[in-house]
Amino acid sequence: MKKCTVIGGGAMGRQIALNTAIHGYEVVVCESFPAARESLELWKEEYLAGRIAKGRMTQEQVDAVKARFSVTDDLSAACQDCDIVIEAIIEDKQAKSDLLAQVSRLTRPDTIIATNSSFMVSSTFAGVVAHPERLANLHYFMPALVMKLVEVVKGEHTCQETVDKLMAFARETGKTPALVKKEEDGFIVNNILKVIKEEAYRLVNEGVCSLEDLDTAVELGLGHPMGPFKLDDMSGIDVRYSVLKRRLEETGTKSHGYDMISNLYQQGRLGKKIKHGFYDYE
Ligand SMILES: NC(=O)c1ccc[n+]([C@@H]2O[C@H](COP(=O)([O-])OP(=O)(O)OC[C@H]3O[C@@H](n4cnc5c(N)ncnc54)[C@H](O)[C@@H]3O)[C@@H](O)[C@H]2O)c1
Incomplete structure (x- = not known):
């Protein structure tokens, strides 16, 4: 090829x-x-x-x-x-x-x-x-x-x-x-990440910690190059929104992060590509 x-x-x-x-x-x-x-x-x-x-x-x-x-x-x-x-x-x-x-x-x-x-x-x-x-x-x-x-x-x-x-x-x-080898929506990495992200959204929603501290904890405690909220900003809030919306429509399962991602999406805060998402990148 x-x-x-x-x-x-x-x-x-x-x-x-x-x-x-x-x-x-x-x-x-x-x-x-x-x-x-x-x-x-x-x-x-x-x-x-x-x-x-x-x-x-x-x-x-x-x-x-x-x-x-x-x-x-x-x-x-x-x-x-x-x-x-x-x-x-x-x-x-x-x-x-x-x-x-x-x-x-x-x-x-x-x-x-x-x-x-x-x-x-x-x-x-x-x-x-x-x-x-x-x-x-x-x-x-x-x-x-x-x-x-x-x-x-x-x-x-x-x-x-x-x-x-x-x-x-x-x-x-x-x-x-x-x-x-076998089809599964989300394949390998996004299925693993789904579990991490759901816990991240839940902990922040329930007021256990701020999203900034959650990212810091995942980066320094688990050695991930970036925490889940920075990752959402990098991937694009619009991409994340379409995934969570589709999951809700097709399975009836509402992500712990649905409301916060949906709010960012409605505000046009689409992530790092436009310098505004969960974080500001000015
Ligand atoms: N962003 C990520 O981290 C990431 C990672 C892996 C896979 N993906 C997947 O890659 C694909 C693209 O994501 P992205 O982040 O580059 O999105 P993007 O929004 O940056 O780019 C989307 C592209 O689609 C084009 N487009 C928009 N509407 C269209 C239409 N109706 N018909 C044809 N083209 C149209 C746009 O012109 C643009 O080129 C998606 O399927 C996404 O899920 C994204």
């Missing part, structure tokens, strides 16, 4: 795309919003200039990455003749389903189609993808340029060749894959 298309140039998509280009793939990012395309280009320039300034990349390496990396709003062109498509649009079942149906029509039948959904297993979309044996989850972690883990999730519809190719793709792009 040599050509990769990433759909969605948001917080995750742009980092997945640049990481893949840095590791030698030709990468096209398909992003439909002009403002997002502009911010992606600025971010890419800043990031790569920073790599040179820190001595991590040479000018020649950066030039080669730029030559392999392009951004478009043309889904049809982006899907033409690529080996792997990674979908990284908003965590919305209908939006992902509509998009993957189009991707299925626009790609070669052997193009691998991977979704970076945080929680939804790929069988959710198997009905809209022709040749669903090429469909699986490829789940990255924030920030995707730095975090080593990716989860490869095999659905019943996914063939072994697709799994093997995704495991190899992860390794070739500097990641360590963990194979999830």
